[in-house]
Amino acid sequence: MxxxxxxxxxxxxxxxxxxxxxxxxxxxxxxxxxxxxxxxxxxxxxxxxxxxxxxxxxxxxxxxxxxxxxxxxxxxxxxxxxxxxxxxxxxxxxxxxxxxxxxxxxxxxxxxxxxxxxxxxxxxxxxxxxxxxxxxxxxxxxxxxxxPAGLEPGGEIEALRFGADSTTGARGREALEMVFSNTGTRHVVANGSLEIRTAENALVRRIPLPPVYALPGARHIVRVPMPPLPPGRYVFLATMDYGGADIAAALLEHRAR
Missing domain, CATH: 2.60.40.10 (Immunoglobulins)
Incomplete structure (x- = not known):
């Protein structure tokens, strides 16, 4: 065998x-x-x-x-x-x-x-x-x-959304999904974080995101288990530094119940 x-x-x-x-x-x-x-x-x-x-x-x-x-x-x-x-x-x-x-x-x-x-x-x-x-x-x-000469890095966060948590196996638990797309002409290693803020812009938590290794044109999904939050309104800010002139970012509003 x-x-x-x-x-x-x-x-x-x-x-x-x-x-x-x-x-x-x-x-x-x-x-x-x-x-x-x-x-x-x-x-x-x-x-x-x-x-x-x-x-x-x-x-x-x-x-x-x-x-x-x-x-x-x-x-x-x-x-x-x-x-x-x-x-x-x-x-x-x-x-x-x-x-x-x-x-x-x-x-x-x-x-x-x-x-x-x-x-x-x-x-x-x-x-x-x-x-x-x-x-x-x-x-x-x-x-x-x-x-070849003339390659440029590029990247954007296409989506920031909620989905089922497949990272821990916990039933009924939500995860935040970030979809990162390499829009440039060369491979990139993108590093970033997820900030959770109150509606008054007070920082609740900053969560480092795992590095994303993306070939040109590739889309990658990063899942982050949702931490327990007291009831209230929150803003989630995801940022990814892909080595270009700008930082890719996306916002999502959420009400915890």
């Missing part, structure tokens, strides 16, 4: 015992010649490790979950194919050994806007459990963004 384990991309040593020196690459397409970027991979275990390496397309769902596709599957929708290549496509590292993966950009084949891909490093780990041999596939992703 095989179990597929997809691990999050973190700047740390993964259970595969391979550590990567970078989890993100941003490559400049303004220079119309081929360019290289290196990612060091180190075996920090006490045994030899083999891995396969390939490029994949990816995007995110509205809740920020990564989705993975074959390289070129998102052609016209953000894929960098065929502008990127990676070498080598297979690794064997002895304990303590380190090797560079080289990502090559052919700037003459880059799409007009920002594009993205990921270099996937995949290892297979056989484990004995209860007398059965189980194989775990562990994947580490190094995300790659290719940016």
């Amino acid at each position: 095989a179990v597929l384990a997809l691990l999050p991309v973190l700047p740390m040593t993964l259970p595969a015992q391979l550590a990567v020196g970078r989890v993100e690459l941003v490559m400049d397409a303004a220079n119309r010649t081929s360019r290289d970027a290196a990612v060091n991979v180190r075996n920090e275990s006490d045994r030899a490790v083999q891995a396969i390496v390939r490029l994949e397309d990816w995007d995110r769902t509205s809740d920020g979950t990564n989705r993975w596709y074959g390289y070129g599957a998102l052609a016209g929708k953000g894929s960098c194919a065929p502008a990127l290549s990676v070498f080598p496509q297979a690794l064997r590292l002895e304990p303590g050994a380190e090797q560079a993966l080289v990502v090559t950009l052919d700037s003459t084949r880059v799409p007009a806007g920002e594009c993205w891909a990921a270099a996937i490093i995949e290892t297979v780990h056989p484990v004995d459990r209860g007398g059965q041999r189980v194989s775990y596939v562990v994947r580490t992703a190094v995300k790659i963004y290719v940016q």
